[in-house]
Amino acid sequence: MKSLTRQLKQKQQDNETIFVPYIMAGAQGLDQLADEIRLLTEAGASAIELGIPFSDPVADGPVIQAAGLRALENNVTLRKIIQQLKHIETPTPLVIMTYFNPIFSYGLEEFIRDLAKTNVLGLIIPDLPYEHQTLLTPLLKESDISLIPLIALTTPRERIIELTAAGEGFIYAVAVNGVTGIGRKYQETLDEHLAYIQQVSDKPVLAGFGVSSKEHVDRFRKSCAGVIVGSKIVQLLSEGKQTEVSAFIKEAVSN
Template sequence: MKTLTEQLTKKQQANETIFVPYIMAGAQGLDQLEAEITLLCDAGASAIELGIPFSDPVADGPVIQAAGLRALENDVSLEKIIDQLKKISTKTPLILMTYFNPIFHYGLEQLVQELAETNVKGLIIPDLPYEHQHLLTPLLENSDIALIPLIALTTPKDRIAELVEAGEGFIYAVAVNGVTGVGREYQASLDEHLAYIQKISDKPVLAGFGISSKDHVARFRKNCAGVIVGSKIVDLLSEGKQAEVRQFIQESVNHTI
């Protein structure tokens, strides 16, 4: 069992709320990345999702798009991010959220080899269809890196079962139709959808997209193992509100059902 799957499954079995914050690597400058990771670890993050800036981020809402543009303006690249991660020591698993284009141009084999020198334990690639994962999965087979599947509200049940079976780390349940961002309206059927995925999954199911409050965390914990929070965290960090980030994570992970 890969490290990410093992660590998050243990938290689920202990009925702990899994909280995965997302940050855009380099949005405040790569020299701030270690401090941001340390802040999130100390606050109680179960794992940390690091966005890789890309010029065409089709799944990202305005807040994360703006953070990605700031990172690109800071001359941040995948190569520089990996070099920085090699220097950062953390026990909290890191997850790269990237589109396929940057890692394809970097070199898939080189990517897996380089990430072995970091604490990156997972990959999320929203524009890599399940049918094309064979481009990457053979390289990950003997690594400690989990390829995390995304399941949409519109995903048919037979497809959900297929994705759950193949997925590692955790199952990323997208809670809205559309892009990331706060202030989203959730469908009434969402709770049932999450409960179904968690019922058939032997791995933790985490809800993501639009989660921005303790009330959201409390709602989703009734039906799945935890949450992924992006735009809210990115917004607070861009405004220098580290104390609010810490408080939000601490209050979320301390939530019990």
């Protein structure tokens, strides 16, 4: 069992709310990344998802797209982010969220080798289909980096069983059809869908996309282990509201 899976399963067994904030690495400048990770850690983040800026972010809503564009304007790249992460120490597991193209351009073997020199314990690649994961899984086998699967509302149940069995770290349950963003409406069948994923999964299931309030967190805790929050965190950080970010996370993880 890899470290990310073990740490999050322990929180789940202790009935703690697993809260994973997402930030766009470099949106406020790479020199701010260490401070942002420290802020989220001190607020109570279970793990931290770091977005990598990309020119064609198909899963990202307007807030995260805008943050990615700011990072690209700051000449932030995947290679620069990893170099920065080599110098950042944190007790909180880090998870990279990137599209496959930046990894391919980096070089698959070099990417995994460099990533292993950081505190990154998880990897999310939204545009890498399950059938093509063998491009990376042999390289990840000897590392402590988990390849985290995404499960959509439209994923058939047989496929859900397959994805949860193969996935590591946690299971990313996409709570809406479409892209990330604040103010999304959830389908009535969502809680049943999430409960089924958690039933067949031996890893924690986290709901993401559209989660932006304490009420959302409380709702999802009834059917899965916790949440991933992106757009709300990214928006507040872009407005310089670090205190509000900290207060939101502390409230969300309190039982």
